[in-house]
Amino acid sequence: MYTIPFMLVTSLFFLWGIVNSLNGTLIKHFQTALNLNRAQAGVVDSAFYIGYFVMSLPAAFLMNRIGYKKAILIGLLLYAVGAFLFYPAAEIRVYGLFLFALFVIACGLAFLETAANPYVTVLGSPSSAESRINFAQSFNGLSIILGPVIGSLFIFSDKEYTNEMLNAMPVGEAEAIRIAEAQSVQTPYLLISGVVLIVALLFTITRMPEISSEGEKHASFKGILKHRHLIFGVLAQFFYVGAQASLWGYYVDLKLHYAYDTHLGIVEAIYRISAAMTPTQIASFHASFAFALFMIGRFVGSYLLTKFTANKLLAAYAAACVILICYAIMASGISAVFAISLTYFFMSIMFPTIFALSIKDLGEQVKLGSGLVIMAIAGGAVLPPITGILSLAGLENALIVPLISFLVIFFFGLSGYRIRKIA
Secondary structure, eight states: OOHHHHHHHHHHHHHHHHHHHHHHHHHHHHHHHTTOOHHHHTHHHHHHHHHHHHHHHHHHHHHHHHOHHHHHHHHHHHHHHHHHTHHHHHHHTOHHHHHHHHHHHHHHHHHHHHHHHHHHHHSSOGGGHHHHHHHHHHHHHHHHTHHHHHIIIIISOSSOOOHHHHHHSOHHHHHHHHHHHHHTTHHHHHHHHHHHHHHHHHHHHSOOOOOOOGGGGGOOSTTGGGBHHHHHHHHHHHHHHHHHHHHHHHHHHHHHHHOSSOOOHHHHHHHTOOTTOOHHHHHHHHHHHHHHHHHHHHHHHHHHTTTSOHHHHHHHHHHHHHHHHHHHHHOOTHHHHHHHHHHHHHHTTHHHHHHHHHTTTOGGGHHHHHHHHHHGGGHHHHHHHHHHHHHTTOGGGGGHHHHHHHHHHHHIIIIITSOOBOO
16 A cells, blocks of 8 residues: 555665765765865765764654655755755865765755654554564665775775875865865765756655544644653764764774774675775775675564564664674784674664664654654764774774663663653
């Protein structure tokens, strides 16, 4: 009955995965293209996730009034405009304009996620909501594999530069290289903008069911914070997205730190790396492999959620991440890189599972609750700068924030998910 709407909404999960996974590429790329240090470049994540924080609640309020379809169209248009702004930003090489473009994209994604996540949960039986949202999110996992590949093939140059190398060159030569580096982001983001506009057109001409009660249109936030599981869900989502942004944003740097010239054999076999590739390009392919594990984890998780309760699987996956991060902090070499990569598999189900558990039994306040959970994506703005500061004292310290975050998620899976009202 809902096959076509479900397919269209699932395409949204695919679309926002691409720009999300490209942020790690931008953090590494902007360090040389715009002459930034690692902590300054890490503001990319902050600008991106602040957009979610600012727009999630307005999106939830507006969606209550205008419905899912119109909210999705607003989100797609903002996404397309933000991606297009990369072109003028690269022409004038102003970091602030790049950050504003990312902010606009994230505002659009706030609309899309606030609408698409709860929409998927109601397009079918409530008993299979967790499995259904994980299946839809699996296509998000598919798309994020493309981010590092796009970065390696179309954004990172064939010759690797550092700020030290460029600063030692004649000013004119260094400036020409930085201009070329900055402009390399233009074509990928223009193509993304075009694809998003095509999807917006498809939504415009397709009839979408508006599955909501009359009461939802007049729902308010009154009493919503009495839902204990929602409060803990918002907290868990805050830490999850912070951990995700920290690991995704610093993965390339971590690969170069732990194993600059040593590579996973499976990555070399899959991506057929040539001898001409730079260590940074190869590290980006490792990131793509990690995202492949993330995608596989989503599909495996969708199946396991039909066999095990969502909270128990979430707790088990969080415990696995804690063990792997502890190993990576204490280890060195390519085994540490593999441990970090493997966390992607276990991170895979966390966002959709936390989301589904958080908005359970909210009744007419479900859209507003969705807005609060999506607002928690602000963890991606708050925690990566802390990660960046810690990394300045040793890059392995960048793993401390994810470690703490997975412990919080472990608690949510064990206890915080329970539906109780606070008196």
